Amino acid sequence: MESAVILIAKITIASSMAVLYATIGEIFAERSGVLNLGVEGMMLIGALTAFATTESFQSLWVGTLAAMLTGGVFALIHGFFAITLRVNQVVSGLALTLFGIGLSDFLGRPFIGKVSLKFEPFGLFPLDKIPVVGQVFFIQSALVYPAYLLVPLAYIFLFKTRYGLQLRAVGENPSAADTVGISVFATRYLYTFIGGALAGLGGAYLSLSYTPGWKEQMSGGQGWIAIALVIFAMWDPLKAAGGALLFGFINAFQFYCQAAGLTVIPSYILRMLPYLFTIGVLAVITHWKAAKKRVGAPEALGIPFEREQ
Amino acid sequence: MRVGLKKRLRPLNWSRYLLIPASILMALFLGALLFLYVGVNPTRAYLEMCKGAFGSFYNFSEVLVRATPLILCGLSVGLAGKMLIWNIGAEGQLVIGGIAGSGVALFLSSHIPPPLVIPAMLAAGFLGGACWGLIPGLLKARLHVNEIITSLLLNYVAIMWLEHLYFGPWRDPAGRGFPGTAMLPDGAWFPRFWGTRIHLGLLIGLGAAALIWFLLSYMRWGYEIRVIGANLQAARYARINITRNILWVMAISGGLAGLAGICETAGIHYRLQQGLAVGNGYVGIVVAWLGKLRPGAIVLISILLGGLMVGGDQVQITLHVPSAISLVLQGAILFCVLGGQIFQEYELHVQHGKR
Numbered sequence: 108m109e110s111a112v113i114l115i116a117k118i119t120i121a122s123s124m125a126v127l128y129a130t131i132g133e134i135f136a137e138r139s140g141v142l143n144l145g146v147e148g149m150m151l152i153g154a155l156t157a158f159a160t161t162e163s164f165q166s167l168w169v170g171t172l173a174a175m176l177t178g179g180v181f182a183l184i185h186g187f188f189a190i191t192l193r194v195n196q197v198v199s200g201l202a203l204t205l206f207g208i209g210l211s212d213f214l215g216r217p218f219i220g221k222v223s224l225k226f227e228p229f230g231l232f233p234l235d236k237i238p239v240v241g242q243v244f245f246i247q248s249a250l251v252y253p254a255y256l257l258v259p260l261a262y263i264f265l266f267k268t269r270y271g272l273q274l275r276a277v278g279e280n281p282s283a284a285d286t287v288g289i290s291v292f293a294t295r296y297l298y299t300f301i302g303g304a305l306a307g308l309g310g311a312y313l314s315l316s317y318t319p320g321w322k323e324q325m326s327g328g329q330g331w332i333a334i335a336l337v338i339f340a341m342w343d344p345l346k347a348a349g350g351a352l353l354f355g356f357i358n359a360f361q362f363y364c365q366a367a368g369l370t371v372i373p374s375y376i377l378r379m380l381p382y383l384f385t386i387g388v389l390a391v392i393t394h395w396k397a398a399k400k401r402v403g404a405p406e407a408l409g410i411p412f413e414r415e416q
Numbered sequence: 417m418r419v420g421l422k423k424r425l426r427p428l429n430w431s432r433y434l435l436i437p438a439s440i441l442m443a444l445f446l447g448a449l450l451f452l453y454v455g456v457n458p459t460r461a462y463l464e465m466c467k468g469a470f471g472s473f474y475n476f477s478e479v480l481v482r483a484t485p486l487i488l489c490g491l492s493v494g495l496a497g498k499m500l501i502w503n504i505g506a507e508g509q510l511v512i513g514g515i516a517g518s519g520v521a522l523f524l525s526s527h528i529p530p531p532l533v534i535p536a537m538l539a540a541g542f543l544g545g546a547c548w549g550l551i552p553g554l555l556k557a558r559l560h561v562n563e564i565i566t567s568l569l570l571n572y573v574a575i576m577w578l579e580h581l582y583f584g585p586w587r588d589p590a591g592r593g594f595p596g597t598a599m600l601p602d603g604a605w606f607p608r609f610w611g612t613r614i615h616l617g618l619l620i621g622l623g624a625a626a627l628i629w630f631l632l633s634y635m636r637w638g639y640e641i642r643v644i645g646a647n648l649q650a651a652r653y654a655r656i657n658i659t660r661n662i663l664w665v666m667a668i669s670g671g672l673a674g675l676a677g678i679c680e681t682a683g684i685h686y687r688l689q690q691g692l693a694v695g696n697g698y699v700g701i702v703v704a705w706l707g708k709l710r711p712g713a714i715v716l717i718s719i720l721l722g723g724l725m726v727g728g729d730q731v732q733i734t735l736h737v738p739s740a741i742s743l744v745l746q747g748a749i750l751f752c753v754l755g756g757q758i759f760q761e762y763e764l765h766v767q768h769g770k771r
Binding site: 201216338 | 453562565566569576738740742746747750
């Protein structure tokens with residue numbers, strides 16, 4: 108019984124990582140005032156880039172870095188339209204998602220079914236010797252460990268440093284930020300890029316570690332779940348980790364039930380669970396926040412900045 | 417030197433008619449780079465695409481066949497868009513419409529008088545899609561939950577349910593493992609015209625476009641929808657019931673996508689199978705925004721993108737280039753139109769010297 112609990116906990120961690128990276132990336136972008144609905148597209152492009160680059164360079168880390176770079180560059184497309192051209196950010200983000208799905212499908216055909224290098228789980232000595240905790244948290248793939256640092260660092264950066272304050276100022280009140288000499292455009296471009304890079308990292312995690320290989324639309328909506336988790340987390344990286352783990356747990360529970368042959372719940376309902384669960388959680392959170400009159404979204408989210416001449 | 421945007425004193429009117437053609441040209445140029453990347457002569461690829469889409473009467477009829485679900489999905493997204501509601505869930509509503517309509521055909525058609533079978537299927541398809549659209553609608557209207565995310569996530573749920581049905585309880589026992597339901601009974605097949613695959617669905621799509629146009633242009637309710645979309649505060653001030661309007665619009669929007677589902681099932685496939693969820697709902701988003709949410713333009717854009725998709729299939733067959741090229745081109749066209757629109761109201765402004 109205890110091993111089952113540990114197994115579920117391990118899978119929970121593993122299946123929450125892609126969403127976690129993408130969510131934290133989107134938190135950065137949205138905190139600066141840019142709503143990027145292209146996460147799904149950037150993840151897919153990242154996943155394909157990671158797989159293809161790893162194959163040609165025979166290096167997992169080159170693949171991972173390439174995925175982050177490509178994700179970031181794709182985010183800059185949205186950034187150019189949203190920040191410089193000031194177009195409707197919802198349509199631009201959707202266009203990026205469609206473009207990403209199409210492009211990754213188009214360029215990814217030759218890679219379907221290929222096997223390449225992958226990140227194998229390994230014990231992070233000496234932490235993996237801790238009973239239970241070590242087994243759950245510290246026998247994972249190399250792309251999982253950076254997340255343990257990223258979550259607290261992102262929190263500290265956002266809420267405890269001067270740069271984080273500037274970032275939030277740009278998202279809350281760009282005119283005021285501009286007045287005190289912060290470049291709204293540069294800030295927004297920078298964090299849109301970082302958001303895309305983290306979505307790309309999430310994609311790399313999918314194709315190099317979680318489900319090694321390339322398949323068209325392999326992210327299966329995780330980019331959208333990340334966007335939902337940003338609202339759930341109220342634009343806070345620590346809460347985002349909680350949300351991602353919750354999502355991972357639902358996934359792990361589903362895998363466990365299927366593997367153990369538990370037929371109490373039909374398998375198709377189990378597969379729907381992560382999506383239904385996300386919708387339910389979003390409804391509860393939105394309702395609860397509306398009741399407390401605290402929505403928590405950056406004030407200037409989705410609104411282009413135009414300096415008054 | 418600084419380059420920025422400056423608002424034009426007067427919007428650039430003449431460019432309105434050039435916007436879409438110019439955007440398509442830009443997108444085709446991007447596509448040409450992709451063709452070069454995969455080692456295919458772009459001129460040859462585009463010629464093949466044109467031949468595939470417009471080379472003969474039959475080919476063009478295939479374009480109209482592909483355009484049929486796009487018209488309905490585009491209207492679905494467009495109607496909600498008029499109220500600034502983002503229905504990204506047309507794909508799922510289409511699937512549920514297909515399930516509901518073919519459920520009627522498979523299990524109830526023997527109890528229905530023959531002339532009423534197809535109307536009953538259409539009603540079921542519409543209602544199925546409407547119910548699926550009402551879920552994000554209710555969440556939005558009652559709890560203020562972001563409809564973009566909920567409607568999108570419900571797509572995955574709908575597709576999983578569809579797979580469950582044709583792999584499981586609705587699977588054709590005589591199908592020898594083919595994943596799909598049994599064929600629909602003869603009386604449930606939509607009539608086809610002129611020896612092509614053009615079917616009743618095209619008329620339904622055109623009729624729906626006319627109805628939505630009439631609704632938005634001439635009816636009080638359509639006016640309310642436009643006011644809510646244009647200025648929410650003004651609508652509140654005029655005592656327009658926003659909650660009720662969200663629910664009705666999401667129901668009809670879902671219903672239109674649902675019609676697309678049953679039309680595809682009963683007009684083309686004649687059974688529920690994997691080919692139902694091929695992304696028409698997502699293309700509907702592109703259609704609606706390229707058509708600027710106007711029903712007439714949505715019909716034209718649907719035919720255009722239908723041509724792109726048929727052309728994409730053609731290059732897959734003859735040049736072995738993945739047909740996903742049409743999705744790439746759609747995304748690129750949408751970006752170009754978005755960017756181009758800005759230059760109607762703004763102009764490039766170059767400032768010399770440091771500020």
